Amino acid sequence: MSNRKPETGAFFPRDRAWQPDAYTPWYKTSVLRSPQKALLSINNTLSEMTGPVFGHDILGELDDDLIHNFAKPGESAIGPRIIVHGRVMDERGRGVGGALLEFWQANAGGRYRHKKEGYVAALDPNFGGCGRTITDEDGHYSFRTIKPGPYPWPNGVNDWRPAHIHFSVFGHGFAQRLITQMYFEGDPLIPLCPIVKTIADPKAIEDLIAPLDMANTIPMDASAYKFDIVLRGRRSTMFENRMEGN
Amino acid sequence: MPQSLNRLKESASQTAGPYVHIGLTPNFAEIGGVYADDLGSRMLTGDASGERITIKGRIFDGTGTPLKDALVEIWQPDAAGLFNSPSEMRGSADPHFTGFGRCATDMANGEFVFETIKPGPVPYPDGRMQAPHVTLWIVARGINIGLHTRMYFSDEEKANADDPLLNRIEHRHRVATLIGKRDGDVVTFDIHLQGDDETVFLDI
Numbered sequence: 272m273s274n275r276k277p278e279t280g281a282f283f284p285r286d287r288a289w290q291p292d293a294y295t296p297w298y299k300t301s302v303l304r305s306p307q308k309a310l311l312s313i314n315n316t317l318s319e320m321t322g323p324v325f326g327h328d329i330l331g332e333l334d335d336d337l338i339h340n341f342a343k344p345g346e347s348a349i350g351p352r353i354i355v356h357g358r359v360m361d362e363r364g365r366g367v368g369g370a371l372l373e374f375w376q377a378n379a380g381g382r383y384r385h386k387k388e389g390y391v392a393a394l395d396p397n398f399g400g401c402g403r404t405i406t407d408e409d410g411h412y413s414f415r416t417i418k419p420g421p422y423p424w425p426n427g428v429n430d431w432r433p434a435h436i437h438f439s440v441f442g443h444g445f446a447q448r449l450i451t452q453m454y455f456e457g458d459p460l461i462p463l464c465p466i467v468k469t470i471a472d473p474k475a476i477e478d479l480i481a482p483l484d485m486a487n488t489i490p491m492d493a494s495a496y497k498f499d500i501v502l503r504g505r506r507s508t509m510f511e512n513r514m515e516g517n
Numbered sequence: 518m519p520q521s522l523n524r525l526k527e528s529a530s531q532t533a534g535p536y537v538h539i540g541l542t543p544n545f546a547e548i549g550g551v552y553a554d555d556l557g558s559r560m561l562t563g564d565a566s567g568e569r570i571t572i573k574g575r576i577f578d579g580t581g582t583p584l585k586d587a588l589v590e591i592w593q594p595d596a597a598g599l600f601n602s603p604s605e606m607r608g609s610a611d612p613h614f615t616g617f618g619r620c621a622t623d624m625a626n627g628e629f630v631f632e633t634i635k636p637g638p639v640p641y642p643d644g645r646m647q648a649p650h651v652t653l654w655i656v657a658r659g660i661n662i663g664l665h666t667r668m669y670f671s672d673e674e675k676a677n678a679d680d681p682l683l684n685r686i687e688h689r690h691r692v693a694t695l696i697g698k699r700d701g702d703v704v705t706f707d708i709h710l711q712g713d714d715e716t717v718f719l720d721i
């Protein structure tokens with residue numbers, strides 16, 4: 272464990288102009304699921320500054336290996352083998368250690384293992400599509416998987432999702448809770464995607480695109496992509512209001 | 518030019534999508550054998566002190582149709598008002614209570630259910646006490662960034678009347694959207710994403 276004292280200050284306010292709006296009619300499902308009244312802005316309280324933190328005891332040996340965690344013994348998932356790695360940081364650039372990352376994705380053909388999936392691509396009997404890991408003290412993480420395929424979805428008549436991996440992140444406070452998606456460098460579907468376009472700022476979109484990382488590619492085994500994730504920063508306790516009498 | 522603040526920008530949120538259950542509740546999604554349990558499925562891990570309650574409700578879209586593909590997480594303190602979190606500096610929380618729950622809404626009727634305990638009160642930053650409440654976070658297909666809200670309790674009328682957050686709500690009829698209705702050990706909390714009854718969501 273680190274000698275660093277746990278941080279307990281309030282989180283930096285969320286930049287709502289950088290984050291996607293709730294109402295984005297080109298992504299049709301958002302029309303009826305977007306709050307229309309203004310959010311109530313309040314300062315963080317302990318309910319948001321604290322959050323659940325998970326220990327390594329929840330992790331199974333293959334949780335960070337999607338190539339094998341659903342495969343029959345001796346078999347593996349089909350598709351280009353990749354390593355996804357990176358660092359979870361806060362807005363001050365400090366590594367967020369002990370962050371639980373959960374990820375899910377389609378198989379190499381773009382098909383999800385889900386009841387409601389409507390795409391005709393084949394299921395891979397050896398691919399489940401979920402995994403998780405916990406960042407080290409400096410916020411680093413990595414996992415193995417296969418590169419997911421792009422897939423069509425019912426929105427416009429002919430909308431396709433670029434290849435992507437969904438990420439769910441727990442930081443140190445519930446206010447940092449985040450779900451996002453990682454895209455792959457060079458995918459021509461990225462700028463066409465209505466879900467990507469819920470983000471207005473092109474720089475915010477670029478921050479979700481993982482570059483190919485040849486330095487970390489393992490010859491004759493797996494290529495590598497680097498994906499850093501940034502969570503809300505938090506003020507040091509010295510910048511906090513003090514309670515009366517403290 | 519002054520010095521740079523050297524700040525990074527928070528990663529942009531993207532919708533959890535229709536297949537969020539594969540990643541966050543794989544056993545619920547019938548992807549067995551990867552994790553023993555779905556995370557957050559049990560909040561009581563032993564003989565936790567406090568009043569046992571069931572929180573349940575549904576999430577309605579702008580037409581009044583319940584969402585059947587959403588995921589709800591809750592976060593709350595124990596019966597003494599302490600959080601089971603390393604950032605809790607006021608004392609040690611009940612070791613038999615996690616404070617964190619996760620539930621996929623039922624694919625047939627849209628209901629979420631949490632077996633938990635009634636939370637104790639927690640101070641506001643200025644030292645005033647807040648009324649007991651549970652923090653909720655909702656994600657689903659069509660929701661671009663997770664929605665934060667809170668549930669307070671109908672059997673805490675006095676504390677609710679003094680609650681600093683509830684008192685920030687300008688349109689007083691909207692306060693009712695944050696009050697779970699308690700009937701015995703069951704507290705019902707329906708969430709409306711739009712419409713006259715739109716729940717107060719928080720930028721927190």
Ligand SMILES: [Fe+3]
Nearest residue numbers: 432435437534
């Ligand atoms: Fe997807």
